[in-house]
Amino acid sequence: xxxxxxxxxxxxxxxxxxxxxxxxxxxxxxxxxxxxxxxxxxxxxxxxxxxxxxxxxxxxxxxxxxxxxxxxxxxxxxxxxxxxxxxxxxxxxxxxxxxxxxxxxxxxx
Amino acid sequence: xxxxxxxxxxxxxxxxxxxxxxxxxxxxxxxxxxxxxxxxxxxxxxxxxxxxxxxxxxxxxxxxxxxxxxxxxxxxxxxxxxxxxxxxxxxxxxxxxxxxxxxxxxxxxxxx
Numbered sequence: 538x539x540x541x542x543x544x545x546x547x548x549x550x551x552x553x554x555x556x557x558x559x560x561x562x563x564x565x566x567x568x569x570x571x572x573x574x575x576x577x578x579x580x581x582x583x584x585x586x587x588x589x590x591x592x593x594x595x596x597x598x599x600x601x602x603x604x605x606x607x608x609x610x611x612x613x614x615x616x617x618x619x620x621x622x623x624x625x626x627x628x629x630x631x632x633x634x635x636x637x638x639x640x641x642x643x644x645x646x
Numbered sequence: 647x648x649x650x651x652x653x654x655x656x657x658x659x660x661x662x663x664x665x666x667x668x669x670x671x672x673x674x675x676x677x678x679x680x681x682x683x684x685x686x687x688x689x690x691x692x693x694x695x696x697x698x699x700x701x702x703x704x705x706x707x708x709x710x711x712x713x714x715x716x717x718x719x720x721x722x723x724x725x726x727x728x729x730x731x732x733x734x735x736x737x738x739x740x741x742x743x744x745x746x747x748x749x750x751x752x753x754x755x756x757x758x
C-alpha cells in the first residue's frame with residue numbers, strides 16, 4: 538500500500554530552527570508537496586520538490602531524496618505565527634496525491 | 647478576488663437529510679477536488695473532476711454525489727447524511743496534474 542509518515546507533533550522555540558521529516562512509500566513518484574495549515578483554516582501551498590536537493594524560499598526550505606523516499610521541511614528563525622500543522626503530500630505515478638496525516642508544530646516563546 | 651468560494655461555511659443537519667455543499671471558482675482551473683479532513687486522518691479525497699462533465703471517484707466516495715455541468719462549479723451532495731459524514735470539507739483547484747492545490751475556506755458539517 539501507499540504510505541506517508543510524519544511525526545504527529547513537534548515543539549520548538551521562537552527564533553530557533555526546526556526540521557519536519559516526511560518518509561514515503563508510493564507507487565511511483567511525480568513530486569512532493571508541503572502545505573501549511575493553521576488551526577481552523579485551509580491548507581496553503583509552501584513548496585514543491587520533484588528533483589533531489591534543497592529548495593529554499595525565504596525562511597522555509599524543503600529537501601528531497603527520491604532514492605531514500607525522504608523529504609524534510611526546514612523552518613528557520615521561527616516565529617509564533619509558524620505554529621500550524623505541516624502536511625506532506627506525494628504525487629504518485631497516476632498523479633494522485635497521497636497525504637500524510639500532518640505534523641502539528643507548537644512554537645514556544 | 648476570492649478565486650475559490652465554498653458555501654456554506656458551517657452547516658448542521660440531521661441524519662437522513664440531503665445536503666449540498668457548493669464550490670465555485672473564478673480562475674477557470676481544469677481540476678477540482680473535494681476532500682474531507684478528520685482528526686487522525688490526512689486529507690481524504692472524495693471525488694475529483696478533470697474538466698466539465700468529467701468526474702471520478704477518490705478514496706472515500708460512498709454516500710456522496712458530484713456534478714460538474716459548468717467549469718466553475720463543483721457541488722458535492724450527501725444524498726442521505728450520516729453521523730460518520732460529520733467532517734470538515736474542502737474544495738480545491740489546480741491548474742494541472744502536478745500543480746499545487748488551492749483550497750477553499752472549507753465547510754464544517756455536523757450531522758446530528
